[in-house]
Amino acid sequence: MAKEYWLLKSEPTSYSIDDFAKDKVTEWTGIRNYQARNFINNMKKGDPVLIYHSSCEVTGVYGVGEVVSGPLPDPTQFDVKDSHFDPKATKEKPIWFMVKVSFKKKLKNPVTLTHIKRSPTLSKMIVAKQGSRLSIQPVSMPHFDEIVKG
DNA sequence: GCCAACGTTGGC
């Protein structure tokens, strides 16, 4: 199957691109939105991802990673002490999923949301739409390429 | 920190 491209949001105060660069591989946990979950279930090993930072001084795409696992049960749903704990989830019937993602690179110049919104092509991205709260989004190949080479 | 936009919950 052909590769698909994705955008993953995080807040740099909780997980920044520099944390990711240091970790090399991370489990992308804590997704608690049904639409985002459906996207996780479509993610495959080898799919490239953009790392987007929200709720910070300059919002935008800061780096690139790659999916290195299929969808796996998100362990934080079983952890009572975790803020993402979900009492309705059981090990037999997990509700929430995650993928493992490996760090590829940090963009020399982050592609800011301002830039994305101004660009006639990139402004078609979901992230540019008003009130878009999806923390995992599909990205088209041309959009992905334009951001990475940008 | 504000607040608009959005998703989810729960009463009916």
Add this chain to the structure above:
DNA sequence: GCCAACGTTGGC
């Protein structure tokens, strides 16, 4: 199954 109330997200 509707929809108001509520909580959360995220740009500014």
